[in-house]
Structures are given as C-alpha cells and as structure tokens.
Amino acid sequence: MSKIYRFTCIVCPLGCYVEAELEGENLKIQGCKCPRGEEWVRSEIFEPKRVLMSVIKVKNGVYPVVSVKTDRPVPKDRISQIMRFLSNLEISAPVKIGQVIVENVLDTGANIVATKDVEKK
C-alpha cells in the first residue's frame, strides 16, 4: 500500500506543486524543480519542523512582554506543547536580545531566545 502526499513547496517563492508517493521506506517525488525542494519534501513527510515565535511575560519591564523564537526549527507536533509551556513562563527585566531564556526547551534540542531588549522599568 502506498501513500500519496501533495504539497506546495515553501522553500522559495516559486511555490512548486509537488506530489510524493511513499511506499514502505521508498519515497518518489514529482514536481520539484530543485534538490532543496526535494530535501524539504522529505522532511515534511518524515519529520516536519518549524521555527516557532511567541512572547513571554516580563516582570518589571518597560513592556509587559518580550518577543522570543526557537533558535532552530522544532518538530511540528511539539509546537502546541511548547506554546503551553511558554505561556506559563514569566521572567524579570532586563532582558537582552539574544539571551537564552529556556535551554533545550522540552528536550527538542532548541533554545528559546529573546528577539528584543526589554529594559527595567
């Protein structure tokens, strides 16, 4: 039994329409115009990942939240767990851009990093 996947490739703005057929371990990809696209399709099927962004509460800051991101893509199926984890977090000002706020968040191998400064009130 084979399984058919259909994608719009998101690697570049061309947005190729791709069909992939998975039979056991064997993956046949059609419609990709470049190897980067094929690589992406492979990871979309076997382990889709995304960079995640959100905000985290800040105590005593000039702003009440600081924007953050994961410093590398995390598995798609872990995103909602990570979001829940982040929503319960609160850190104290000052926060510096690039500061690691959570190391290896929920064992995904990715750090949560601040993407802006928030000074102390």
Added chain:
Amino acid sequence: MIYDTVVIGGGPAGLAASIKAREEGLNVLLLDEKDYLGGILPQCIHPGFGLHYFKEDLTGPEFAHRLIEKLEDMGVEKRLTATVLDITVEGDKKKVKYVSPEGLESVATKSIIYASGARERHRFELGIVGDRVAGIFTAGEAQTLMDIYGVMPGKEVVIVGSGDVGLIMARRFALEGARVKAVVELMPYPGGLARNIVQCLQDFSIPLYLSHRVLEIRGRKRVEGVKIAKVDDNLESLPGTEFDMPCDTVIISAGLIPRIKLLKKLGVEMDANTGGPMVDENLETSISGIFVAGNALLINDLVDYVVEQGEIAALSAKKYVEGSLQPSRRIRIRAEGNLRFVVPQYVSGKRDVILYGRVKKPQEGAIFKFREIGEERRYPVVKPSEMFKIKLRVERIPSNIRELTLEVK
C-alpha cells in the same frame, strides 16, 4: 540652526536613511510619533526579515535592533513621541512642524526624507456594514496588542483578507490558542505567498474561503458573528449564498495604503496606481529636496527593499544639499497590461535604474517588454504578492525618448 535633512518616520526606511545620511556627513534629525523606533518591525515577531540585506533570516524586532544599534552608534539626533503635523516649503528651505510632550516645535531644514510608512485599510473602505462593536481590529492593531503589549484580542477569530499579513496573523492567533474560524478572501486566489498558505493556514487546519466576502458584522457590545457570501467573477455577492459564522473577533487585513497626507497637502504629484507620490530615480518628489522611501512610496513586501530605498533617498539628499543633484524627471515610465505599477515613475536615461513593480494578476510565462526599445524579459511565474525588481540599463535607452512603456503580457 538648519538641518541638512529631517527624516520623518523611524521605521526601517527612516532608520536606513538616517544612518546613511549621517555616514555621508549630513546633519540629520529623525522624528517618530511612537515611543520606540523600528516602525512596524517590533510587532512582526516572525522570521522572514533580512534575507537579502543581512543574508540572515531574522525576526522583525531583530532586524530593527541591528539598525537602531547602528543609529545610536553614529549618534544620530532623534526625537520620539514627536508627531509631524505640517511641512512648509519656502524657496529651497523647508520647515517641519511637530508636536511632542514638550509642546509644538518647528525646525528648519534643507531637505526632507519622508518615510512615514503606510496605514491599514479599515472595514468601511471594504464596504463591511453592520454594528459598531468591540472586537474589530486591523491586523496591525491586533499585532501590536499581542506582540508589544501581550494582550489577546479575542478567542474566536475571522480574518478578512488573505495577504501575507492576514495569513501571518492567522498563525499568530492559532499559536496563542485562539480558534481561527476562517480567512475570507474576495479574490479567487490567495493574496499571500504559497509558503504562508502552507505554514500559516495548513499547519493549523485553518479554512480559507476564496471568492467570498464578509458582508456584515453583527453584535451587541462585542462582535457575535459575521455574515459571509460567495461572490461571482465580477466580485458581486451571489444571492442565496449568505451564511452566518459566529465569532468574537474580526481582523481586517485588507491591504496597506501609503501614508502621504502631509505630501498631499503640499500638492506633491501623486500616482493613483501606487497610492504614493511620483518620484524619479533619486526618489525625489515633484517638490525638489523632498525625498520618499519605504511604504510611503509604495507598499513593499520585503523590508530589504525598504532599506534600499532609504539609502537611495539619503544619497540623493546629500547631493541635493551639496547642490549636485541632477534633475532626472525626463522620461516618464508607464505601466501597461498586467502591470499595476512601476516605480520610479520618471528616469533620467543617464544611468542604470532599478525599477520596482507589481503585477495585477497571477500569470505564468509572463513577458516583460519595454515597448519603445523592444527589450523583453521572461519570467516563469509572476504574482501580485511578490514585487519584482528589474534593471533598466542606460545603454538601452535612446537619448531622444520622452516616454517608456513597460508592459507585462
């Protein structure tokens, strides 16, 4: 005291212009009405910024931070919470009037770089009728609430418009645990990039309603729902297709319009296709010494282009102040066929120029043709969601020409 240049707006266009102008030795003043610099960047917390300019994939706040750090290092003079109210021109001198918590102030300057960004279209411009209730936001308002101030605008959301801004907001809401019930798009194709359809909608199973229109917003104090209908090829609602969708929040994400009120008041020549002023290759308006960059000039989808325009405007201001700026409103460039606009609208024909443009409709196998000189270029795909850049080489421009038509077919 007279400034060499006053930069109006501290978004990426204004920041890049101020930095470049200072580097070129100009005496610069930067004004912004907000209490922070960066324009809309600090509220765009997703990645996707700076792939061209910094060769890195940064988030909006990170991109802004890099420019702001440079600005501070260079010691550019700036005033925040300073809203510019008026510009007056007296000969080759200009006056900029602004209000800040310290009161009303007026400064004199030789040149102006206008980088005020864009404003968002609101529901009444889309003809959405119904109740005036709480729970209706533009995408930018919702983004500011969530990502600068940490306030969730609502729980059950309908988004009007499928441009990249709308798609990105759909994902932000979904990530924060809201239920995004629909993204509603009038056109038969999505406004945003294919990649954003995948990673913003499909990732979260958010339904996209193409060829649909939100007719009406209903509610007592807060939004309680919207009425949606299908539209035909002429974008008219089809009778009998209306349905109600309950929700507590409506996000209007239906495009940006250059914020050019002050330029209009001055009588600057405008382009109905871009909604911004007509400029030449120096990004100079029809009033000499007033330059425009960023979303005030045309709606850009990439911050990299915005920064590029800021830098061009600064270099032109420097030449203007020195008295060496060559007037270049000589050849009028016109857009035809499947081409919504092209900027700059005038060129001198004396040097290579980068033209920015946007098509009206998605098209495969598009041919770009400069009609009067017969030069052609082919693109495999063009989409309204992606601005294009095209280089016009000076040796291709005949010297006797007064008009040049760029046609997409």
